[in-house]
Amino acid sequence: MTDDTTPTFRAGFATFVGRPNVGKSTLTNALVGEKVAITSSKPQTTRQAIRGIVHDPAGQLIIVDTPGMHRPRTLLGERLNSLVQQTLGDVDVIGFCIPADEKIGPGDRYINEQLDAYPRAKKVAIVTKIDEVSKPAVGDQLFAVSQLRDWEAIVPVSATSRIQLDVLVAELIALLPESQKLYPDDQSTDAGLESRIAELIREAALEGVRDELPHSIAVTIDDLSERDDKDLVEIYANLWVERDSQKGIIIGPKGSRLGEVGARARAEIEPLVGKQVYLNIRVKVAKDWQRDAKLLGRLGF
Numbered sequence: 001m002t003d004d005t006t007p008t009f010r011a012g013f014a015t016f017v018g019r020p021n022v023g024k025s026t027l028t029n030a031l032v033g034e035k036v037a038i039t040s041s042k043p044q045t046t047r048q049a050i051r052g053i054v055h056d057p058a059g060q061l062i063i064v065d066t067p068g069m070h071r072p073r074t075l076l077g078e079r080l081n082s083l084v085q086q087t088l089g090d091v092d093v094i095g096f097c098i099p100a101d102e103k104i105g106p107g108d109r110y111i112n113e114q115l116d117a118y119p120r121a122k123k124v125a126i127v128t129k130i131d132e133v134s135k136p137a138v139g140d141q142l143f144a145v146s147q148l149r150d151w152e153a154i155v156p157v158s159a160t161s162r163i164q165l166d167v168l169v170a171e172l173i174a175l176l177p178e179s180q181k182l183y184p185d186d187q188s189t190d191a192g193l194e195s196r197i198a199e200l201i202r203e204a205a206l207e208g209v210r211d212e213l214p215h216s217i218a219v220t221i222d223d224l225s226e227r228d229d230k231d232l233v234e235i236y237a238n239l240w241v242e243r244d245s246q247k248g249i250i251i252g253p254k255g256s257r258l259g260e261v262g263a264r265a266r267a268e269i270e271p272l273v274g275k276q277v278y279l280n281i282r283v284k285v286a287k288d289w290q291r292d293a294k295l296l297g298r299l300g301f
């Protein structure tokens, strides 16, 4: 119940869209305050709709992280796009991210036009990476963005320098429906522990790889168990690539690269599970899995 003295509590779903690499995942992480979506300097590395939850006195903002919208070239690309469409059909607010340091181009216009198909969602423009450019340049970009459509709000932010994040949260929450809490206060994501671990391993494996390889990597968790005798979690993971040659690249000379991947991933997983982690990663080849419907299913897409 709401009266004049009780501020309205709001809760609902928002998602960030925009071209690859505009900073959607970094923004999600900065808002949620915990590492929930993987970030990478490679485009199109976000595959799963991972939710981060922002708990605020005014409301609860549940962020669904979507993959970048792009024209599909493979079966994986098509599934990613249909995932994006489902997500956009469900959310209360769509935050369209446009970087301050790049001119609005055909890619941005394409996505902006797609948003017309989701009349239910309120649309907010977010100008990202404002730390990269001068104040007048931010102003110019805000003006250019305002010409795209009639936005509920236009908010300039920097996720890495943490500028205006509180303003963005307030704007987004104000656009959510009145609602009681949808999640308990201590929850920051509902992505299963296993899928978060798989994403952290994939992120570690992506560091330092080039070209088409990022799209060829998938990670599945075979087993995750706590040892009774020790304060230790044992994780057995499979890292899938498409070709034997890629397997060689991932493993590296005498396993050196795979060793680094394991160490990097472990450093991220241990704080997540709150225990020491034994991590075993096996590299396997699933030929052309991006084009194979059965394999895509097995790998969780």
Ligand SMILES: Nc1nc2c(ncn2[C@@H]2O[C@H](COP(=O)(O)OP(=O)(O)OP(=O)(O)O)[C@@H](O)[C@H]2O)c(=O)[nH]1
Binding pocket: 018, 019, 020, 021, 022, 023, 024, 025, 026, 027, 038, 039, 040, 041, 042, 043, 044, 045, 046, 067, 068, 128, 129, 130, 131, 132, 157, 158, 159, 160, 161
């Ligand atoms: N300077 C600056 N760089 C940023 C900011 N936000 C993100 N970046 C960088 O931009 C790159 C892409 O960021 P991501 O968050 O992975 O971008 P994304 O839009 O989620 O990318 P996809 O998953 O490929 O769609 C990374 O190198 C980030 O460090 C920011 O506020 N300022």
